[in-house]
Amino acid sequence: MYKVKHMDLSEKVYSTLRNKILKGELKSGEKLNQEKLAQKLGVSRTPLLSAFSKLEKEILIEIIPRRGAFVKKLNYNEFLELYDIRARLEPLGAYEAAKNTTIYEIKRLSKILDDFKKNITKYSSNNIGKIDYDFHMAIMKMSKNNFLFKMISSYNIIILSNLEGLL
Known part of the structure; x- marks a missing residue:
């Protein structure tokens, strides 16, 4: 116990x-x-x-x-490698999400985009990065592929935690 x-x-x-x-x-x-x-x-x-x-x-x-x-602080090459992985896997997630989506999930994406528009004018890198993360992860969740969701989640958190000063 x-x-x-x-x-x-x-x-x-x-x-x-x-x-x-x-x-x-x-x-x-x-x-x-x-x-x-x-x-x-x-x-x-x-x-x-x-x-x-x-x-x-x-x-x-x-x-x-x-x-x-x-x-973890990524060096330039590690950053590029992670973006390469993300660029190859996220289209798969988006493709699967498009086949599995519901009206509720589309409304959720729309709300996230509205939040992004509100924050882009404030230019808050922490808010923008978090909203971008939420948007991408909502799409990956819609794919209904748990392994893909977990992989992309980890990659995106690593990228997000290293964005300070880049946005």
């Missing part, structure tokens, strides 16, 4: 850190201090390290021996 609760805690820590990266609260290149994060989140280091492991597999953080964990 205890192990299940422990796994739930690790998952909550993972989700919290992933969202902080997505929202830009943890910036690309930022060092993740284990002690401070564990204290801030009210957890021991064990669930934190488990979350770090999962985030590293998703290329959201980078663990460098004897230096620590850092929010």
Whole structure:
């Protein structure tokens, strides 16, 4: 029984850190201090390290021996490689979404586009990036392909977390 609760805690820590990266609260290149994060989140280091492991597999953080964990900062070539993958996979998702869409989903996309139009005039890179992410992920969700959705979600979060200063 205890192990299940422990796994739930690790998952909550993972989700919290992933969202902080997505929202830009943890910036690309930022060092993740284990002690401070564990204290801030009210957890021991064990669930934190488990979350770090999962985030590293998703290329959201980078663990460098004897230096620590850092929010992944893409170099130019890595950025291009991720965009290449995204450019090849998203049309597949859009094609599948077009076959599976409902009126509700079209209205949701329309609302996201309206939000984008409102924010483009403010030129808030955080808002624009988040809205762009929401738009692309809504289309991927409409594809009804869970593997594609998860892959694109990870790639888009990595890209989004590295956009600061580019928009």
